[in-house]
Amino acid sequence: MTLRVVRVALTGSGGIGSRVAVALLARRVRYAERFGVDLRLVGAAGSRAGIVGSGGIAVGEFEDRASWALGLTGAAFLAEAAPDVIIDAGPNDYETGGPGLAHLEWALPRGIHAIMVSKSALALHGARLLGLASASSSRVHASGASSAALPAVDFLRHNLAGASVTRVEAALTGTTSFVLDAVTRQGSSLDAAVAEAISRGIAEPDPTFDLDGSDTAAKLVVIAGLALGEWLPFRGITRESVLEVTGARVAAWREAGEKPALVGVLERTATGYEARVEVRAYPREHPFASATGSTKALMVSAEGFGDYTLVGGASTPEATVAAVLKDVEHLLAEL
Numbered sequence: 656m657t658l659r660v661v662r663v664a665l666t667g668s669g670g671i672g673s674r675v676a677v678a679l680l681a682r683r684v685r686y687a688e689r690f691g692v693d694l695r696l697v698g699a700a701g702s703r704a705g706i707v708g709s710g711g712i713a714v715g716e717f718e719d720r721a722s723w724a725l726g727l728t729g730a731a732f733l734a735e736a737a738p739d740v741i742i743d744a745g746p747n748d749y750e751t752g753g754p755g756l757a758h759l760e761w762a763l764p765r766g767i768h769a770i771m772v773s774k775s776a777l778a779l780h781g782a783r784l785l786g787l788a789s790a791s792s793s794r795v796h797a798s799g800a801s802s803a804a805l806p807a808v809d810f811l812r813h814n815l816a817g818a819s820v821t822r823v824e825a826a827l828t829g830t831t832s833f834v835l836d837a838v839t840r841q842g843s844s845l846d847a848a849v850a851e852a853i854s855r856g857i858a859e860p861d862p863t864f865d866l867d868g869s870d871t872a873a874k875l876v877v878i879a880g881l882a883l884g885e886w887l888p889f890r891g892i893t894r895e896s897v898l899e900v901t902g903a904r905v906a907a908w909r910e911a912g913e914k915p916a917l918v919g920v921l922e923r924t925a926t927g928y929e930a931r932v933e934v935r936a937y938p939r940e941h942p943f944a945s946a947t948g949s950t951k952a953l954m955v956s957a958e959g960f961g962d963y964t965l966v967g968g969a970s971t972p973e974a975t976v977a978a979v980l981k982d983v984e985h986l987l988a989e990l
């Protein structure tokens with residue numbers, strides 16, 4: 656059987672990107688058997704250097720960072736790699752959109768598909784970027800940028816296709832769930848809990864983005880945009896910061912046996928969706944109370960369908976990689 660070559664370039668090769676590269680290469684036989692695709696990792700880049708190999712890079716070459724070409728990043732890297740698909744696992748910047756913005760602006764008008772793990776480009780410029788994608792028939796998948804192993808976008812887009820969704824409430828940031836759980840149930844200090852989230856690889860490169868609600872707000876924007884077709888203004892989302900939670904509030908939750916979580920809320924109004932990010936506490940019998948550690952949770956109400964609760968998809972690097980691999984499967988099935 657002749658296999659169709661699909662060339663993948665990775666922008667951002669840190670904790671998540673490295674794992675994605677290794678996992679993709681380990682699945683090449685599966686992609687050939689299941690999709691008739693010869694999937695090649697034709698390039699990988701970080702902030703300072705990159706590697707390109709038209710025939711495909713092997714794991715050893717990917718891991719030999721000393722051999723990467725200095726300065727081979729950004730548009731120059733993408734032009735040399737000439738991919739069919741980019742996977743962006745770089746950092747977020749909620750002022751500029753981050754490096755992922757330039758990567759998408761380069762790729763989408765050229766008909767190159769994107770799998771987004773970073774969030775800020777879509778959170779700030781999602782409507783315009785999806786316009787570019789639609790004009791050139793590029794596909795954009797963003798499980799990693801929405802809630803990774805909690806399948807929020809897929810659930811809304813596929814399982815509730817066409818539904819009129821009236822409300823979404825979701826604990827989307829594993830770090831804040833983990834931190835609030837640790838300070839309330841284990842009596843940890845905030846600093847110790849954040850340090851533990853960092854050491855587990857679940858916090859953002861800058862954990863302030865988790866704690867101040869930016870991560871949840873960004874995921875809410877991406878979920879609403881991709882699944883409901885409503886691109887909300889990221890900067891207009893009111894958000895509460897975990898850093899503002901007082902000791903007295905923690906003591907009250909502990910006393911009442913409640914489970915706190917930083918949640919994103921989307922509510923349909925007469926004029927569209929309104930969004931906010933806030934710290935809420937759930938009584939023991941609430942389904943969200945079973946979401947311990949970095950486990951995520953989603954409640955959806957949709958006309959005709961009724962109410963749903965999904966609990967799972969804890970934030971871990973492995974779960975994020977699994978979500979990216981799911982996006983790869985969906986993309987290969989679409990091509």
Ligand SMILES: NC(=O)C1=CN([C@@H]2O[C@H](COP(=O)(O)OP(=O)(O)OC[C@H]3O[C@@H](n4cnc5c(N)ncnc54)[C@H](OP(=O)(O)O)[C@@H]3O)[C@@H](O)[C@H]2O)C=CC1
Pocket residue numbers: 666667668669670671672700701702703704728729744745746747754772773774799800803856857858859860970971972975
């Ligand atoms: N950790 C998790 O569980 C999850 C993470 N994510 C998202 O994944 C992304 C990466 O997170 P993580 O791997 O933990 O972070 P890391 O800090 O480990 O990795 C970030 C990577 O981005 C690279 N980078 C920085 N600037 C650029 C640039 N201009 N061009 C190309 N690459 C660049 C860095 O390169 P260098 O090292 O050379 O500076 C590094 O390889 C983030 O956007 C995060 O929100 C999403 C879901 C879950």
Ligand SMILES: N[C@@H](CC=O)C(=O)O
Pocket residue numbers: 799802803827828829830831857858859865870970
């Ligand atoms: N920092 C994020 C990682 C995934 O998006 C989280 O804590 O969930």
